[in-house]
Amino acid sequence: xxxxxGEFEAFVAGAAxxxxxxxxxxxxxxxxxxxxxxxxxxxxxxxxxADWRRLRGDDPYAATRAELCAAFARNAWRHHRGxxxxxxxxAPPERLVLVLRxxxxxxxxxxxxxxxxPPERVRVLLxxxxxxxxxxGAAV
Numbered sequence: 001x002x003x004x005x006g007e008f009e010a011f012v013a014g015a016a017x018x019x020x021x022x023x024x025x026x027x028x029x030x031x032x033x034x035x036x037x038x039x040x041x042x043x044x045x046x047x048x049x050a051d052w053r054r055l056r057g058d059d060p061y062a063a064t065r066a067e068l069c070a071a072f073a074r075n076a077w078r079h080h081r082g083x084x085x086x087x088x089x090x091a092p093p094e095r096l097v098l099v100l101r102x103x104x105x106x107x108x109x110x111x112x113x114x115x116x117x118p119p120e121r122v123r124v125l126l127x128x129x130x131x132x133x134x135x136x137g138a139a140v
Contacts, residue, residue, distance in 0.1 A: 019044070022065065072092070
């Protein structure tokens with residue numbers, strides 16, 4: 001059991017910073033606040049720890065990110081209005097797709113499967129999100 005905890009602790013030490021940034025982008029909070037993002041990440045890490053024995057052979061980062069995104073999607077109504085974060089102008093589904101596709105580099109098909117939507121919906125949400133963050137008149 002101590003070895004499992006040590007492995008999990010090492011995973012958290014290496015991945016928590018990036019995962020917290022993902023959570024902060026999703027919740028659209030200023031980085032200096034981040035209370036909702038920390039709660040979101042804590043829940044995802046708790047679920048990852050509960051499944052750690054099973055996840056050891058898989059990619060624990062991808063599993064934790066999936067938990068983080070699923071929890072965000074379940075509670076997106078809480079984050080409907082961003083609180084000043086860089087993606088605050090976007091609706092929660094747009095934020096989710098933008099973070100997964102652009103920041104995390106998750107393939108369109110994987111993003112669609114994770115969210116339970118068709119790939120076409122992912123493309124629509126990403127296009128809408130990109131238009132929402134692009135400065136007026138600027139080309140991508």
